[in-house]
Amino acid sequence: MPALDATSIADGALAFIRFFKFQNKTRGSLAIIGAALALYYLKRRLQSNKSNLKDLEKEADLFVKKGPSKPKGAVDKNFLKKLLKFLRIAIPGWKSRETGYILGLSIALVVRTILSIRLAEVNGGVVHGIIQRNKDKFVQGLFTILLYAVPSSIINSLLEYLMVMIALFFRENLTKHYHERYINDKFFYQICNLDDRIMNPDQRLTVDIQKWAISLSNLYSNFSKPLLDIVLFSKRLYGVVGGYGVALPFCWYAMSAVLLRYISPSFGTLTAIRQKLEGEYRGQHFDILNHSEEIAFYNGGKWEIRRITKTFSNLYEHCIEIIKKQFWMGIFDSMLVKYGSYYGGYLVLGMPVFGPRSKKYLEETKGDKSKIAGDYVRNTSLLINLSKAIGKFIISYKELQNLAGYTTLMDELEIVLNDLKVGKYQRTMINPNLVSERGEYIAADDKLVMDKVPILAPNGDILIKEVSFELNKGMHLMVDGPNGCGKSSVFRIMGELWPLFAGSISKPERQASIFYVPQVPYLPKGSLRDQIIYPDRKIEMTKKRMTDKKLRDILKILTLDYIVEREGGLNTERNWTDVLSGGEKQRMAIARLYYHKPAFAILDECSSAVAVDAEDVIYTEAKRRGITLITVSHRPSLWKHHDFLLQFDGEGGYSFGELDTSKSHNIEYEKQVEHHRSMMTGEPEEEKQE
Known part of the structure; x- marks a missing residue:
């Protein structure tokens, strides 16, 4: 058998081409037709299910809705x-x-x-x-x-x-x-x-x-x-x-x-x-x-x-x-x-x-x-x-x-x-006439003022047509009303979480002057110290001349000092959301409030898991530290710690004025204390006469 080299390979290839060209014209034509049909079939396959793709594009918001245009993601x-x-x-x-x-x-x-x-x-x-x-x-x-x-x-x-x-x-x-x-x-x-x-x-x-x-x-x-x-x-x-x-x-x-x-x-x-x-x-x-x-x-x-x-x-x-x-x-x-x-x-x-x-x-x-x-x-x-x-x-x-x-x-x-x-939002059902309107925030050191502020949800729902009140430092405010009436919404707008569509709000310019304590506090992963001083770091804590001993004193007031020993010190890192009970979490949030000592504090059902008789300590100590309290709660036991009442009727109306600390409120408070005592001791509640 002769050796294969470049020349013999080329000769063989040329001979095959001649053979295919002159001896198999019919096969060549069929092959070309078959290739064309295959290309057409593949093209049809690539264009199939186009309607499904468009549906998905609409679902994913990837098409511009106004007029014909290329889909987003195109190379252009x-x-x-x-x-x-x-x-x-x-x-x-x-x-x-x-x-x-x-x-x-x-x-x-x-x-x-x-x-x-x-x-x-x-x-x-x-x-x-x-x-x-x-x-x-x-x-x-x-x-x-x-x-x-x-x-x-x-x-x-x-x-x-x-x-x-x-x-x-x-x-x-x-x-x-x-x-x-x-x-x-x-x-x-x-x-x-x-x-x-x-x-x-x-x-x-x-x-x-x-x-x-x-x-x-x-x-x-x-x-x-x-x-x-x-x-x-x-x-x-x-x-x-x-x-x-x-x-x-x-x-x-x-x-x-x-x-x-x-x-x-x-x-x-x-x-x-x-x-x-x-x-x-x-x-x-x-x-x-x-x-x-x-x-x-x-x-x-x-x-x-x-x-x-x-x-x-x-x-x-x-x-x-x-x-x-x-x-x-x-x-x-x-x-x-x-x-x-x-x-x-x-x-x-x-x-x-x-x-x-x-x-x-x-x-x-x-x-x-x-x-x-x-x-x-x-x-x-x-x-x-x-x-x-x-x-x-x-x-x-x-x-x-x-x-x-x-x-x-x-x-x-x-x-x-x-x-x-720039305050431009897009949300389903939002009132388009409200997007272009904006209220005004005014810097004021020692007071909170809402002047003709409508309380609207982000989707445009009107909760309260207009709210106006003035709260100076030292005027402790109780906020009351049925669920869904707009109590928390007032302070979302005040805290600039929700847009201010009209009116004006006067408040301290420094962000730390207003502190918010929710019902379920945020406890980030970190040390026990971090839970108290959040969002400060240890270096910022030192600048405020705060020490670990002062932090322990705060915890002691709230009867949380045992957690320091139980968990191994202030440097211990845990997933505190899982480690602490509901009451401990809420008291830890109050410890954070004491540490920061803001001018105003918004307490949104922040003591719902705390014993009724322990609330006296929490509120008394906050007032002693010079914190003006704004409490959103259904618990009448808290009324005695406040001087003014902002009350919503659930039908778009409200009232603001001095709090009436009537006897009925004291009776209701005593009932709650007695109920808590009976739950702890197992003894039956005593009958109370007005």
Whole structure:
């Protein structure tokens, strides 16, 4: 059997082409028709279920509702504007560490491409030595490959390291940017309670930022590396096979790119929808954990299963839709990019022997088959790398679409935060006539004044048409009224949590002058000391000339000093929400109030889990520390600690004036004390006569 070389392979290929062309015209025609039908079928498959996609887009709020427009997540001029905006955040300046790492990544990419070209030359020399049976040349080639393996391995690992670090830097910069914007100015409250455009901001601030950073970092490498390879490999290949050999793969991939662009679905939109559905699914799990006790009491497990299963089903079906589209696109990618490159590649590899410059090439090689085979291997390596580079460059358009999807989600968060900054809210059923109106906050050191302030919920519901009252320091106020009448809403507006649509509010300018103590206090993860001084740190506590001994004294007043010994000191860190009982949590919140000693304190059912006779101590000590008390509560036992009453009737009316500490209130107080005593001792309650 004759030996196989480049010439015999080429002769066999040409003979097969002639045979197929002249002897099997019918088969060729059928093959072409079949291919056309397959393309048409695949195109139809890619366009299927379009209505389902639109439904999901509407559900995810990813379409602009006014007029015909491209779906969000598309790669267009608008996307580039958004991307540049976030790039300025991710890359602070030309002298930043991010720029240095990107420059290092670029240099590493150039070095790796140069090493790939040199290895292609070495591979050709090794094959040349094998065919010539030149042992010295063969061993020299192997040794050279071994030498190149060391820097190549270092560069490959360095590239991966740099890309991961750049993605981490991008994530850090964006995270810090949004932490400042999201947590300051009460946006973390307003984004969920006053605005309903973003239902899961935690998803945007954690997962979406991370994926955006990784996508951008990978995109730079996946775009710049193929582009660099195309330039350098084309230049080297041009000197070997001429302009025709270089132009042929470019023409093929250009045709493939046009076709892929035409049939490719909007993966950017699909990605954005998937992230939105992921956020909703994750948010429902968070709701179950956050309200687990209430759900368990109501036996709401079956209802929650139905709700969360429906949400997961929407996510699951959308993922299936994406996978199907990726499957059909994968077929096109393989046909056009992978196997198409084989066909074009062999045509290019045959150029030196059969192309326009074949005569000159054969004269230079003098028919040396070992030289032709060595050049064939070298050209193969160069062409494979060039084809891979062009293919990656084309396919990376899908990665660009994914980045467009993540950028859309980040831009939506940016828009909402900008709107919240200027007091612009979007919420279902909100009264549009109220959005443009705003009341006025006025600085006043020692008083709280509400002047003609309407009490409206964020959705526009009118709770109370207008409220006016003035409270000076030392005027302790009791707020009373049925549930849902607007008691807490008054102080949400006063604390700038809800928008002030009209009127004016005068209050101390310093934020710490008004303190809020809720029924269920917030106990962050940290030390026992942190629970008392929150949101201060230990260094700020020292500046206030507070010591651990003074903190212990506060706890002793509230009979909480035993917790210090029980838990092992003020430095002990626990999940205090689980460690402390309901009464201990509320008294810990009062300890926090004593520590900060504000001018005014809003106590919203803050002693509902505290013994009735212990309330005297809490309120007496607060007044002794110069704190003006504003209490929202249904418990008549607290009336005697206040001087004025703000009472709502539940029908939009209210009254404000001096508190009538009548005998009936004292009788009611005595009844509650006696009831508490009987619960503690087990003795029957004594009959009381008016």
